[in-house]
Amino acid sequence: xxxxxxxxxxxxxxxxxxxxxxxxxxxxxxxxxxxxxxxxxxxxxxxxxxxxxxxxxxxxxxxxxxxxxxxxxxxxxxxxxxxxxxxxxxxxxxxxxxxxxxxxxxxxxxxxxxxxxxxxxxxxxxxxxxxxxxxxxxxxxxxxxxxxxxxxxxxxxxxxxxxxxxxxxxxxxxxxxxxxxxxxxxxxxxxxxxxxxxxxxxxxxxxxxxxxxxxxxxxxxxxxxxxxxxxxxxxxxxxxxxxxxxxxxxxxxxxxxxxxxxxxxxxxxxxxxxxxxxxxxxxxxxxxxxxxxxxxxxxxxxxxxxxxxxxxxxxxxxxxxxxxxxxxxxxxxxxxxxxxxxxxxxxxxxxxxxxxxxxxxxxxxxxxxxxxxxxxxxxxxxxxxxxxxxxxxxxxxxxxxxxxxxxxxxxxxxxxxxxxxxxxxxxxxxxxxxxxxxxxxxxxxxxxxxxxxxxxxxxxxxxxxxxxxxxxxxxxxxxxxxxxxxxxxxxxxxxxxxxxxxxxxxxxxxxxxxxxxxxxxxxxxxxxxxxxxxxxxxxxxxxxxxxxxxxxxxxxxxxxxxxxxxxxxxxxxxxxxxxxxxxxxxxxxxxxxxxxxxxxxxxxxxxxxxxxxxxxxxxxxxxxxxxxxxxxxxxxxxxxxxxxxxxxxxxxxxxxxxxxxxxxxxxxxxxxxxxxxxxxxxxxxxxxxxxxxxxxxxxxxxxxxxxxxxxxxxxxxxxxxxxxxxxxxxxxxxxxxxxxxxxxxxxxxxxxxxxxxxxxxxxxxxxxxxxxxxxxxxxxxxxxxxxxxxxxxxxxxxx
Amino acid sequence: xxxxxxxxxxxxxxxxxxxxxxxxxxxxxxxxxxxxxxxxxxxxxxxxxxxxxxxxxxxxxxxxxxxxxxxxxxxxxxxxxxxxxxxxxxxxxxxxxxxxxxxxxxxxxxxxxxxxxxxxxxxxxxxxxxxxxxxxxxxxxxxxxxxxxxxxxxxxxxxxxxxxxxxxxxxxxxxxxxxxxxxxxxx
Ligand code: SF4
Ligand code: SF4
Ligand code: SF4
Ligand code: SF4
Numbered sequence: 001x002x003x004x005x006x007x008x009x010x011x012x013x014x015x016x017x018x019x020x021x022x023x024x025x026x027x028x029x030x031x032x033x034x035x036x037x038x039x040x041x042x043x044x045x046x047x048x049x050x051x052x053x054x055x056x057x058x059x060x061x062x063x064x065x066x067x068x069x070x071x072x073x074x075x076x077x078x079x080x081x082x083x084x085x086x087x088x089x090x091x092x093x094x095x096x097x098x099x100x101x102x103x104x105x106x107x108x109x110x111x112x113x114x115x116x117x118x119x120x121x122x123x124x125x126x127x128x129x130x131x132x133x134x135x136x137x138x139x140x141x142x143x144x145x146x147x148x149x150x151x152x153x154x155x156x157x158x159x160x161x162x163x164x165x166x167x168x169x170x171x172x173x174x175x176x177x178x179x180x181x182x183x184x185x186x187x188x189x190x191x192x193x194x195x196x197x198x199x200x201x202x203x204x205x206x207x208x209x210x211x212x213x214x215x216x217x218x219x220x221x222x223x224x225x226x227x228x229x230x231x232x233x234x235x236x237x238x239x240x241x242x243x244x245x246x247x248x249x250x251x252x253x254x255x256x257x258x259x260x261x262x263x264x265x266x267x268x269x270x271x272x273x274x275x276x277x278x279x280x281x282x283x284x285x286x287x288x289x290x291x292x293x294x295x296x297x298x299x300x301x302x303x304x305x306x307x308x309x310x311x312x313x314x315x316x317x318x319x320x321x322x323x324x325x326x327x328x329x330x331x332x333x334x335x336x337x338x339x340x341x342x343x344x345x346x347x348x349x350x351x352x353x354x355x356x357x358x359x360x361x362x363x364x365x366x367x368x369x370x371x372x373x374x375x376x377x378x379x380x381x382x383x384x385x386x387x388x389x390x391x392x393x394x395x396x397x398x399x400x401x402x403x404x405x406x407x408x409x410x411x412x413x414x415x416x417x418x419x420x421x422x423x424x425x426x427x428x429x430x431x432x433x434x435x436x437x438x439x440x441x442x443x444x445x446x447x448x449x450x451x452x453x454x455x456x457x458x459x460x461x462x463x464x465x466x467x468x469x470x471x472x473x474x475x476x477x478x479x480x481x482x483x484x485x486x487x488x489x490x491x492x493x494x495x496x497x498x499x500x501x502x503x504x505x506x507x508x509x510x511x512x513x514x515x516x517x518x519x520x521x522x523x524x525x526x527x528x529x530x531x532x533x534x535x536x537x538x539x540x541x542x543x544x545x546x547x548x549x550x551x552x553x554x555x556x557x558x559x560x561x562x563x564x565x566x567x568x569x570x571x572x573x574x575x576x577x578x579x580x581x582x583x584x585x586x587x588x589x590x591x592x593x594x595x596x597x598x599x600x601x602x603x604x605x606x607x608x609x610x611x612x613x614x615x616x617x618x619x620x621x622x623x624x625x626x627x628x629x630x631x632x633x634x635x636x637x638x639x640x641x642x643x644x645x646x647x648x649x650x651x652x653x654x655x656x657x658x659x660x661x662x663x664x665x666x667x668x669x670x671x672x673x674x675x676x677x678x679x680x681x682x683x684x685x686x687x688x689x690x691x692x693x694x695x696x697x698x699x700x701x702x703x704x705x706x707x708x709x710x711x712x713x714x715x716x717x718x719x720x721x722x723x724x725x726x727x728x729x730x731x732x733x734x735x736x737x738x739x740x741x742x743x744x745x746x747x748x749x750x751x752x753x754x755x756x757x758x759x760x761x762x763x764x765x766x767x768x769x770x771x772x773x774x775x776x777x778x779x780x781x782x783x784x785x786x787x788x789x790x791x792x793x794x795x796x797x798x799x
Numbered sequence: 800x801x802x803x804x805x806x807x808x809x810x811x812x813x814x815x816x817x818x819x820x821x822x823x824x825x826x827x828x829x830x831x832x833x834x835x836x837x838x839x840x841x842x843x844x845x846x847x848x849x850x851x852x853x854x855x856x857x858x859x860x861x862x863x864x865x866x867x868x869x870x871x872x873x874x875x876x877x878x879x880x881x882x883x884x885x886x887x888x889x890x891x892x893x894x895x896x897x898x899x900x901x902x903x904x905x906x907x908x909x910x911x912x913x914x915x916x917x918x919x920x921x922x923x924x925x926x927x928x929x930x931x932x933x934x935x936x937x938x939x940x941x942x943x944x945x946x947x948x949x950x951x952x953x954x955x956x957x958x959x960x961x962x963x964x965x966x967x968x969x970x971x972x973x974x975x976x977x978x979x980x981x982x983x984x985x986x
Contacts, residue, residue, distance in 0.1 A: 045827025048931045078824050081942055091944040097820035226813040229944065234813070238945045242810045255844060257813055260856040267849040324849075618959055619936050620946040685815035697823065700830055701816050710848060742848045 043697075044077045044100075046070060055082055055604025057505075057517040059497035060095035060102065061688040062166050063231045064505065066604050067092055067099070069498060069520040076100050076498060076520055084605040084614060086511035086624040088231045094686050098697035102479070102496050103524075107694055107763050109481055109493035110525035115142055119469050122486040122761065129526070133540035135490050136475055143489040144472050147544055149445050155401035155552040157181035159445045160473075163428075164188075165452040165691075168502035168517060169530040172578075173450040173477070176534045179574040181399040184406050184444065189425035191457050193350045194784045198423070199362020200348055203647050204375065205640025206383055209509050210345045211632060212237040212246070214379035217340035219333065221251035221273050221365075223349030226258040228683040230350065247340075249333055251276065251325075253680060254708070254750055255743035264329070267745065270678055270790050271355030272323040275664050276330065277346075277364040279319030282309045283334035284371055291341065291373030298370070298639055301649030301661070305367065308661050322669070341372025343379030353786035356779070357668050364662035370646040375639060378632040383640060385631035386508030387607060389589040392580070397572045400555040406431065406441050415441040419785035420656040427785020428458055429778050432467045446473035450530065451494070455483035456690035456757060459776035459787050460731045477533060480694060481761035492537075493527040500529035504586040504600065510630045513607040514593075516586060516600040535578035542574040658783055672747045676793040677709075679729070680750040681772040689754040693765035704769035705755040706739035709796065710748075714740035719798050727751075729775040729794045736770030738798075749796060801952040802886040803924050804865065804981035805937075806960050806969065811945035812858040814839045818939035818947075825928050825938035828920070829913055836909075836922040837862040837939055860947055862939070863888060863909040863922035864972065864980035871901035871910065879918075886981065887926050892918040906973050907980075924950070953981065 052071040057064045058079075066085030070078040079099050083090035112132035117123025127135070139145030146160065153159040161184035162177040164170045170187070177185055189197070200207045212218065213236040225234045240246035241261040250262035251273065259265040268276060284290050285306050295302055316327035316334075337344045346369045348362070355361070374380025407422050407430075408415035416439075418430050432454075435444050454464050468474060468487040476488040479496050502517040523529070528536075546569060549556050559568045580588075590596040590606065599606040607613075607624075615623045638644050654660040672678050686701040687693070707725050709717075719725065723738045727749070734756055744750055755769030779788040822828060822837045840859035845852045869888050872880045879894035880901050890901075895918035902910045902919060913920040924930065925937045940948035951960035968986040971979075 043823050043827045043830060046825050046928045048928070078938075080938075090941070091946075092817060092821070092942045093944055094815055094817045094820040097817055097824055097942060100824060226815075229815065231944075235944045235946075238813050239808075239811050244810070255848075255851055255856070257858075260853060260858070261813070262853060265851070265853055619940065619949060619951075685813070685817075696830060697820055700832055701819070703832065712847070741844075742846060742851060743844060745848055 044075060046077045047072050051077075054518050054520045055602070056498065056520050057168070057502070057515055057604065058092065058096040058099060059167065059517070060099050060692060061093075061229070063088065063229065064168070064507075064515070064517075065092055065096055065231055066515055067096060068604070071520060074521060076103060082604055083616065083622050084603050084610070085515055086232070086513050086607075087507050087509070087515075089235050090620070090622055091231070091235055093229050094701060095688055095692055095695075095698060098692070098695050099498060101695045101697040102692070103498045105480070105694060105696070107481060107761055108479055108496070108525070108527075109485070109491060110527065111493060112526065113491040114140060115489045119489075120465065120487045122481075122759065124491060129528075129536055130540075132490050132492060133537050136473075136537065137541045137544055139473070146446070146473065146541060147548065149472060150545060150548045151551075153443060153445070155399060155548050156442060157399050157402035158183040158404070158406065159443055160184075160447065161186065161406075161431075161444060162448045163452050163454075164450040167451050168505055169500075170450065171503055172530045172534060173448075175394050175577045176538065176574070177448070179395045179397065179538070179577065181397055181402045183402060183404050184431070185424065185426065186428050186431060187425035188452065188457070189423070190427045190429070190784060190786045192352050194423065194425065194786045195353045195358040195781060196348060196350055196362050198421075198784060199359045200366050202650060202653075203363045203366035203641075204370065204381075205642070208348065208375070208381035208383055210347055211379050211382050211510065212240075212345065214632075215246060215343055215345040216379060217247045217249075217337055217344040218347055219249045219251065219337065219345070220258060220262075220347045221268070221276070221349075222354060223347050223351060224252065224256045224258045224682065226261060227256060227685045228351070229685055247336075253745060253748060254682070256682075257685075266325050266329060269322070269324045269670075270680060270748065271357070271668065271670055273355075274357045274361040274364055274662060274668065275314070275319045275322040276325060277361065277368055278309065278314040278662060278664060279316045279330045280334040280337070281364065281368050281371065282314040283316060283331055284338055284368070285309055287335070289335060289338040290371040294373035294375075294637060295371065298375075298637060298645050300643055300645035300647050305648035305661055308663070312663065314664070322664070338372050341380075342374035342377045344372055344374055345369070345380060348381065352789045353781045354788070354790040355668070356781050356788055356791065357665070358781055358786065358788075359783040360659060360662040367646060367648055367662070370639070373637065375646075376633050376635050376637045382510055382632050383634055384509035385512045385634055387506050387512050387514050388592070389504065389506050389514070390592060392577070392585050392588060394577045395571065395573060398555070399549060400553045401549070403442050406434065406444055408441055415439045417785065418780055418782075420653070420658050420783050423784050427780060428454070429780050429787050430785040432458070432463060433778065435470070436463060436467050445471060446475075447471055448475045448477075449484065449488075450477045453482045453484045453690050455487070456754070456771065456773060458778070459773050459789070460778035461771060461774045462732050463778060477530060479527070481759055482690065483757050483759045486759050486761075492533050493525070494533065495523035495527035495529055499523040499527065501582045501586065502529075503582065504589050510632050511624045512631065513605055513610075513624075514590060514596065514600065515605045518601065518604060529582065531578055531582050535575065538574040538578060542572070545574075546572050670791065672793055676795055677747055677749040678790065679727070679772070679775060679792045679794045680748055681753045681776070681789055682750065684752050687752065687754050690757060690765075691754075693754055693757055693768075694762045696764055699764045699768070704736065705751045706737050707770070707796070708744045708750040709738055709740050710744050710746040711740040711742050713746045714738060717796075717798070724799050725796050726799045727770060727775050727794050727796050729777060729792050731777045731792070732774045734770035734772070734774040735799065749794065800884055802954040802981070803950065804953040804960060804983065805924075805940075806949045806963050806983045806985055807860055808947050808949075808985045809858070809860055811947045812839060812860045813945060814841060814858040815944060817942045817944060818860065821938040821942040822922070825925060829915060831914075834911055834913070836911075836920065861907065861972075862982070864907050864978065864982045865922075865924065867979035867981065868977060870904040870906065870976075870978060874900040874904045876900065883926065885924075885926070887924050889923050889926065890919055890921065892916050892920075895919055906976055906978065
């Protein structure tokens, strides 16, 4: 057997990471511990002596895998997988293992800081927490504070907006937003999974999980589970591919590590998956391969959809021209899928919006899946069970002066949103561009930003920079001096996940459980968890801001005349949600389950009967629930929509100009002019977007990103491996090295997201590789305003 | 006294490199792209887009094979490289003079230079960390998302590894060299 065993790194060639000594310093040594800076970080060998073990949850990506931290002499020396958590099934991925380097990153934000240079210049002064809170309230000579802004805006709380990245403490931050009274909340959804969650939501009533432990046939299209790890999917799945129980059809324009595990790889033309699914559906409906009983019982609008498929002639032959996938493959896959149904999965995925039609694509996928009856059933898509938690007190005052969300509802008006549905998490690009273009309904002047890096995560970096420069007050809460933090007026350093206890979380699915992130060591430097930051901040600003409300809010004035100020203030007291410690809140949250809090402290995980059910069956395998206790089927297949049916035809969204049934439109066809390339972006297993960009261990694995260029094209252009390439588009330019490969089509290029930060305070991430969002054009998807990531044509040249 | 070996369900490997990071953190392996005890061999794919050979793109997880007839041990002039009581091929840094004979002799390319100690280093089955603490899995085994590795005592007929090697077909790398590796790749 011919096998490759060379230890040579495939992509890195001879690029080894050298010792960082003598590297140029960041403008201010505030960012780096001078002693550690300039020296190579070291790994610590675990000892054989005494150690303390703390169960925690990983935060190196969104999966929240369970880990056990080994602490020796107050130092975290190792993170091991915690076998007790059903979701992560006794594993930690490379990033999870490298969490130690996030904790001991010498570039971490260490102290509160306020801006002393120009906005975006990255010049700060170290201050105390109290001074930082005071600067937020009262400003400095460089920037106005909340008091001045809200006074000028007559207590329109919506002039300050809030945004957060995904995370367990996001809720704590959002509690502050609710009390503050702004209408403008942006989360990462419109840059991520908004369309997939909503597409499934309106069609099946929920965004389901896929039972990849039992599915026999899986179509994975536009999802790359070997490189974009999702737990437990990744673990369940790749033990069963390659002729071992799960047949995999991988549909992806690029040959990914998932394609390497497939039985069949179909290199589809980017953005045409909708045509592929419509043709699959056409075959299944025309040949009557669907589960008739299920459709009869649980479908709404099936006849209309069927007529629509026929009328539009969504045949495999039609789809072949659009997708590049041979018609016979489409016939075969449609038939095979239904042969295996309901143990067949069209994998929902969870990724950014790649093409304008993504919402319709998700609807079409959900309907196709349901045609096989694989809903709420073993081996199909499952809803599972969730163990409910108890809530805690919050304040949600009514501010009469606060305007609604910064979107005009009437078409044609300035500030009209460019998408059909204004969702809770908003449309980041829509919001940014409205303000940049002066179409804001009212002045938007400040923002609070938690664990979010718009300079890296949103298409068109130039516009984001301009947008940030235009804001009067930017407060960032983060662990790292990211590109966005450089634009802050006040920087509040959060501790890393290993230094804090976060809100306890319940994880639904066939094997539901509750898990908690326990604090492993005390926060280093002067960093704090978000809940402590919120407590300190609200103590500072709550009363003074109420004074402004009193000045402008007639309702409050009347109310005070009636009930007296002390009574009224109780409803406006922003400190209330943060009175208790996180540990107390967690204990309360699980107080409905006897023994849960103790189990969470001890094991990090709890579910009823865990002691009875949880078993280790071999060194690698564990059982969490007996088979007959797994919640594969909780509703006998009934969808979770209000009607209890699969919604094929959504008449109510038609009113908003959205196709009521998945429809292929001429405008979805895409043209790549001669000499240009369609730009694709994506993920891999050793990085989580820009969030891990400065992790020295991960940086070791992939030093920089490379641009994939088809080998034959590269040869024609005289481009060799490692040549520096400039990539440019209407939006901007970036530079990175070339990787000629046959794994990509001649008219496309690809590079992974998360590289090429410009913040000089990041020793390892600074200008390593290229930033995709510097070249991706800021187009939005028409339904929810999601950022469309794959519709930019770029030029490349060797420099 | 045991005879430790490892079985690898290599088809599970997704080339995520969790094993490499876990090994580095557990054993204090030097940072640096070329410093590692464990790696995944990847072959450049064959064919031209879109006609690519899926089968040509394999991931081969690899590390020191802990040969029973280890060429590195045979060439080591100072006996730094030796078999320990569990049949694990070890390097004693106090004896190593960095002559690099072993690096050339190893047919599996398992060894690298630790720049801190200026000695040769490689996988030792976590002998001085996890095994020394009485643990029964290696760091690379425990962390792997798809559970590629089974570590254990080949002399114990009831061990998981002995059972799996009885039940399933397997092969070893470069068997013609007569090194008798104790890493077994499961088919
Ligand atoms: S998948 Fe990896 S990074 Fe994400 S939570 Fe799990 S271990 Fe952490
Ligand atoms: S951890 Fe497992 S799947 Fe990942 S590279 Fe190592 S052997 Fe392969
Ligand atoms: S480098 Fe060290 S271990 Fe290797 S042969 Fe020479 S002395 Fe022995
Ligand atoms: S057995 Fe231990 S030393 Fe060897 S590669 Fe695995 S983790 Fe590293």
